[in-house]
Amino acid sequence: MSVVQNDVVKSEKIEPWKINFKPMILGLLAITAIMLTARWYQQWAAWDYGLDASDPLFDVYWMKVFWAQLIIEPILFFVFVGYLWLTRDTHLNQLSKREELNKMMFWISMLVVYAFSFYFAGSFYAEQDASWHQTVVRDTSFTPSHIFLFYMCMPVFIIIGFSLFFYAITRLPFFAEKISVPLLLVVCGPFMLLPTVGYNEWGHAFWLMEEYFTVPLHWGFVFFGWSIIALGGLLVQILGYMSSDLLPKVLNEKGELTS
Amino acid sequence: MTRLYIKVVMMLVLFSVAGLALAHGERNQEPFLRMKTLHWYDIKWSIENDSTVQVNEEVTMSGKVHFFSRWPEQINMPDTVFLANATPGPVFVRVGTWLNDVPMIQSTGVEVGRVYDFKVVLKARIPGRHHVHPMFNVESAGGLVGPGIWMNIAGDANDFLYGVETRTGIVIEDLETYGVENVVKWHAFWAILAVLWLAWWVRRPLLINRFLWVKDNNWSALITRTDMMVGGILLVFIITVLIVANQITEKTYPRTVPLQGGKVEVQYVPNPEEGLVEVKNHTSEYYLPGRTITIDATITNNTGKVIQIGEFMSSNLRFVNKKLPIAMAGVDEGYPAELVPNKGLILSDDSPIQPGESRRLRMEATDVAWETERLSSLLNDPDSSYGALIFFFDEEGNRYTSEIYGQILPTFFDK
Amino acid sequence: MSLTAEEAKLLKAISVPNSDAAKIVRNFDWIVVVVLLFAVTAAFHIHFMLTAGDWDFWVDWKDRMYWVTLTPMILVIIPAALSYPLMHKLGLPIAGTVCGLCLVIGEWVSRISGFHLWAYFPYSLVWPAIVLPGLMLMDLFYMLFRNVFLASVFGGGAVAMAFAPANWPILAPYHVPVVHIEQLVNVADVIGYSFTRTATPEYLRFIERGTLRTFGGESTLVSTFFSAFVCMILFYMWWRIGQFLSNLGTIPNQLKTFVGLEADKDEAK
Structure with missing residues (x-):
């Protein structure tokens, strides 16, 4: 997750504008690969081994996936977030504006990856959950659709979201100077979807045997889903900063880069 | 040697359990929901x-x-x-x-x-x-x-x-595809219109320009006269399409009915035999190591006929009294074997129950199915009780059904 | 509000065709567009599926009462909130269109992948409702009036007013009467009954089970008008919530000294 830092401070030479899309594309490909593999796995193992949680094969084909997720994901979280914190820029006050622009654009391009992973949790696997639970008799909290929706998709976007947050406060002066509340919401709102799973499972255990999707029990997910509206607020903040501060400092009236 | 023996038994149990992957998730339903x-x-x-x-x-x-x-x-x-x-x-x-x-x-x-x-x-x-x-x-x-x-x-x-x-009079050949083409066509139509409207805006510099224009209050640049005109035409077009499409639809499908949501009434058929045999539960025990449910009950025969206990049935498990041919005849060939435990129902007293007689006896239902079907988890229920049907047969082959229910007491180990 | 000298300079700079400045802001545009498309799909879809989803999933839930009343109310919420940053801050009358398009795409992908390919349901049972005309009208009214009150009344109202008419052309074929095992039902009922939803039985359907006083039997019309009324209020409410969420500001960063920035108390500039 590093930006090509060929724009050396004090150099008279001005690097032409170039944005590095490679990390974004790699991120998108990685998410695509993870999500499609999971989808393929469901198609392959759900009907044969996923209908009955008391079946020993359920343990083999499903619970193992679940335990693997539970081990791998926290590790990845601390690796990503820890790396970003430990390798933080300790002289952010000296960051050149041009480099800040490069980093800002890189960071926004990584928001694409975050939004893409959120798509799988909020749309693709979420609605698929309805198709599965209205088709079968639910007999465990860890069903073939939950194992991927709650314990893969959600942690994945949480890891990406927190990584982006830490990138922002350690490398981008605008976000390090003061914490942006919309950014907090964009990261923490979706994060709260995971704790909401607790309420969901509690309700399904004690109240609700039947499956329809619009039950009040599920509205916690809706509430925290709304926090993504704060993306609009984040956009407004970034636009304000870029147009009044960052861009005027690196561009002249002819539209040329000045540093 | 003993360890080898245990290993073999464990393997056999594992195989028998693995071979029973039949359920739809009902096994994890609370036993009270099934019994x-x-x-x-x-x-x-x-x-x-x-x-x-x-x-x-x-x-x-x-x-x-x-x-x-x-x-x-x-x-x-x-x-x-x-x-x-x-x-x-x-x-x-x-x-x-x-x-x-x-x-x-x-x-x-x-x-x-x-x-x-x-x-x-x-x-x-x-x-x-x-x-x-x-x-x-x-x-x-x-x-x-x-x-x-x-x-x-x-x-x-x-x-x-x-x-x-x-x-x-419309003949629908295939319900799976009926009307789908029309649905897709309309979705595509509106989606294309939406994409065109978005393209109309995205083709121009989008964010920073417009943000500055808004700050500058330069709305004539933000939304031009052309934009207003195109928007107005689009608005009229959308409304016209809606009206015309509905008129055509009304003509094509003049007769429709709403979704039918009424409730149907079903009369039950009286069953005079039911309950003629009274069954009263005294104590019932679940002996965990042996996977046996033992029921101590009093049976009172009010049928006027000589009867015998034929079957104890709960949660789809049929414990059949193998000594009674007529009860055995009720188990069809090919009936799922895992639901008809091998040992059947063992009675402490097999002799027929005379008309008017009240007899206290013990029934034993033993099978690994209590475990595999997870019914033994009734010991985890806040209300550890069971329910079952008992079938009695008289000498002419008539069947009488009675319910039995009661508390169930666990025995966790050999005393 | 007018532009500062810096901003005016920037506006000039990015207006030079093919300049670095134009390229930078265009790159920025496209990245943000992609972020918005994915994020809106996720947020709007999860919001919609968990509040009006069942009616949208199944053809035999699409009734004249709950479906027609509820769906537009749910539909107007997020587009209204996003209208604030998009229209008020950027002059883009596209919030409804973006949300509608993203929702429809998200739904179709899920219906194909989840409902059809995984759970074996036929498309005739699981097609999503048409939501775009109403949401587009919402944008158009907002653009033409450029006033949030009028946009609430006409735009918010349009979401509901257009909903039933937009869907009737695709729903009507499913409401043709059928006599199936000696019972009068419609085609949608038969499809719902035939293709088993093990955990969603008939009685779970929240549908019109009988009307008390719709006089001319105009259930759809009554539902539409009521829904339109609520949508007008919801549009305004959520536009305000959008405003709130767009102007949240910042909080102090306690960790800033770790990255070489001065602590807040020293900032007396």
Whole structure:
């Protein structure tokens, strides 16, 4: 997750504008690969081994996936977030504006990856959950659709979201100077979807045997889903900063880069 | 040597359990939901267990279902129930369902303590090996599943065809695709319109320019006269399309009816034999190491005939008294073996019960199924009690059913 | 409010065709567009599926009462909130269109992948409702009036007013009467009954079970008008919530000294 830092401070030479899309594309490909593999796995193992949680094969084909997720994901979280914190820029006050622009654009391009992973949790696997639970008799909290929706998709976007947050406060002066509340919401709102799973499972255990999707029990997910509206607020903040501060400092009236 | 022996036994148990991967998730339902709600019996399938049907072929499940009198308090009374089939999704199409010969497209209500005849006709759709059960959805309790058998569907899913003829004379050849082309066409039409509208804006510098213009209050640059004109035309166009499309639709489909949401009434058929034999539970124990339920009960014969105990049935498990041929005759060949425990029902006193006699005896139902079906988890229920049906037979072969229910006491180890 | 000298300079700079400045802001545009498309799909879809989803999933839930009343109310919420940053801050009358398009795409992908390919349901049972005309009208009214009150009344109202008419051309074929096993039902009922939803039985359908006083039997019309009324209020409410969420500001960063920035108390500039 590093930006090509060929724009050396004090150099008279001005690097032409170039944005590095490679990390974004790699991120998108990685998410695509993870999500499609999971989808393929469901198609392959759900009907044969996923209908009955008391079946020993359920343990083999499903619970193992679940335990693997539970081990791998926290590790990845601390690796990503820890790396970003430990390798933080300790002289952010000296960051050149041009480099800040490069980093800002890189960071926004990584928001694409975050939004893409959120798509799988909020749309693709979420609605698929309805198709599965209205088709079968639910007999465990860890069903073939939950194992991927709650314990893969959600942690994945949480890891990406927190990584982006830490990138922002350690490398981008605008976000390090003061914490942006919309950014907090964009990261923490979706994060709260995971704790909401607790309420969901509690309700399904004690109240609700039947499956329809619009039950009040599920509205916690809706509430925290709304926090993504704060993306609009984040956009407004970034636009304000870029147009009044960052861009005027690196561009002249002819539209040329000045540093 | 002993360790080897234990290992072999463990392996055998594991294999027997692994071979029983039949359920639809009902095994993890709380035992009270399975023991004190519905009791299914006399179940017949039109095909044999594990036989094969072709795509488009029909199969029938029928039998009796008894709604337990001591209905669990945790769930609603069965005032709203729906007769269904537990299959892995729509691998079979539900052609028809009947309860006491009343068609069951809609939901209905039933009375507890009564027996109903059901019939479910299915049509094979998706090839594969599927486990198929009759099922009742009971409001607040969810799906309560009856005994099931394996059915194999052979052929090609693409050959599946299921049609109906409407009351207005339209012949629908295939319900799976009916109207879909029209749906896709309309979705595409609106999506293209939306994309064009978005492209209209995205083609121009989008964010920073416009942000500055807004700050500058330069709305004539933000939304030009052309934008207003195009927007106005689009607005009129959308409204016109809606009006015209609806007029055409009204002409094409002049006769429609709303979704039908009424409830159907089903009369129960009186069963004079039921309850003629009184069964009173004294103590019931679940002996964990031996997987045995022992029931100490008093049976009072009010039938006027000499009777014998034929079967103890709960949660689809049939403990049959093997010493009674007429009871054994009730187990059809090919009936799912895992639901008819080998040892059957052992009685402390096998002699016939005379008319008017009241006899206290012990019934023993032993099988690994208590574990594999997870019924032993009733010891984890906040209300550790059981419910079951007992079948009695007189010498002429008449059958009498009685309910039994009571507390269940655990024995965790040998004393 | 007018532009500062810096901003005016920037506006000039990015207006030079093919300049670095134009390229930078265009790159920025496209990245943000992609972020928005994915994020809106996720947020709007999860919001919609968990509040009006069942009616949208199944053809035999699409009734004249709950479906027609509820769906537009649910539909207007997020587009109204996003209208604030998009229209008020950027002059882009596209919030409804973006949300509608993203929702429809998200739904179709899920219906194909989840409902059809995984759970074997036929498309005739699981097609999503048409939501775009109403949401587009919402944008158009907002653009033409450029006033949030009028946009609430006409735009918010249009979401509901257009909903039933937009869907009737695709729903009507499914409401043709059929007699199936001696019972009068419509085609949608038959499809819902035939293709088993094991855990979603008939009685679970929240549908019109009988009307008390719709006089001419105009259930759809009554539902539409009521829904339109609520949508007008919801549009305004959620536009305000959008405003709130767009102007949240910042909080102090306690960790800033770790990255070489001065602590807040020293900032007396």
